[in-house]
Amino acid sequence: MITISLHSPVPLHDQLVEALRGKIADGSIAVGDELPPVRQLAADLGINLNTVARAYRELTDAGLLASVRGRGTVVISDTEKPAGVSAEDRKRIESAIAAALANAKIAGMSRKTIESMLEQQIKRLWKFGT
Amino acid sequence: MITISLHSPVPLHDQLVEALRGKIADGSIAVGDELPPVRQLAADLGINLNTVARAYRELTDAGLLASVRGRGTVVISDTEKPAGVSAEDRKRIESAIAAALANAKIAGMSRKTIESMLEQQIKRLWKFGT
DNA sequence: CTTGCTTGTATCTAAGTATGATACAATAGT
DNA sequence: ACTATTGTATCATACTTAGATACAAGCAAG
Numbered sequence A, B: 001m002i003t004i005s006l007h008s009p010v011p012l013h014d015q016l017v018e019a020l021r022g023k024i025a026d027g028s029i030a031v032g033d034e035l036p037p038v039r040q041l042a043a044d045l046g047i048n049l050n051t052v053a054r055a056y057r058e059l060t061d062a063g064l065l066a067s068v069r070g071r072g073t074v075v076i077s078d079t080e081k082p083a084g085v086s087a088e089d090r091k092r093i094e095s096a097i098a099a100a101l102a103n104a105k106i107a108g109m110s111r112k113t114i115e116s117m118l119e120q121q122i123k124r125l126w127k128f129g130t
Numbered sequence C: 001c002t003t004g005c006t007t008g009t010a011t012c013t014a015a016g017t018a019t020g021a022t023a024c025a026a027t028a029g030t
Numbered sequence D: 001a002c003t004a005t006t007g008t009a010t011c012a013t014a015c016t017t018a019g020a021t022a023c024a025a026g027c028a029a030g
Helices: A012-025 A038-045 A049-061 A087-106 A111-125 B012-025 B038-045 B049-061 B087-106 B111-125
Strands: A065-068 A072-075 B065-068 B072-075
Touching: A012 A049, A012 B087, A038 A049, A049 A065, A087 A111, A087 B012, A087 B087, A087 B111, A111 B087, A111 B111, B012 B049, B038 B049, B049 B065, B087 B111
Parallel strands: none
Antiparallel strands: A065 A072, B065 B072
């Protein structure tokens, strides 16, 4: 199940994209699976159908999904780029992680706490795959 | 030195807040240090003074900075909440990390790569402090 | 004390973005 | 054919960002 916050500063479609990315990354949604129709997911989440459509489109552009009008939307891949990671992507990811960790520290989280949290997440994500 | 991207999808003031949070978290800027005046930092970064002022205000609201008109802005703390971490904060941090890691995986980054990156970041942040 | 300079703050505006209401178009089944 | 289901496009509204500009408070020199 996907949950999004209407009061978060981050846009709904971004939240949805991240949530779906996460589920695809950890295998909750596998390659070949069908995603719910935009109207249904929109109704479930209590948001507009366009917002869901936009999230689907962004993931389609990223090469993870494929949408066909009248049929539906399917997961076609779980990796954006089969080849190596570009320097820009690496930098982007690194700064995202740095920001998250800085927040964790400033919030008063201990090193041990954050380390166990990370271990858990990594185990979940890289349970299979590279 | 702080660098921000004018073309990033994330707002300038958010970038600045995260950057300053990071520097405060890892000790690059210590408690008691003065931050540059809004006009100077704005000029250095090539952005508007209001944007810097907003970033300062947000960190002030978070309890990390103190601003006095006519005098300047000083770092007054390096932890937002001396006490324990709230459940909401923990959830917020956890999902931020989950998103970052999901992106890393989908970008094709290997488990080993991400683990060494994390180790490095943690070592830098928790070099001192809790 | 007054003047001038430095500092943060408030107000206003233009441009962009997010979200939603609604209409359109393609596919599949009956 | 016709109808239901699906994604897509168009348009409108509200909010957010980022900047230009004006205001206000502290401090030091005279």
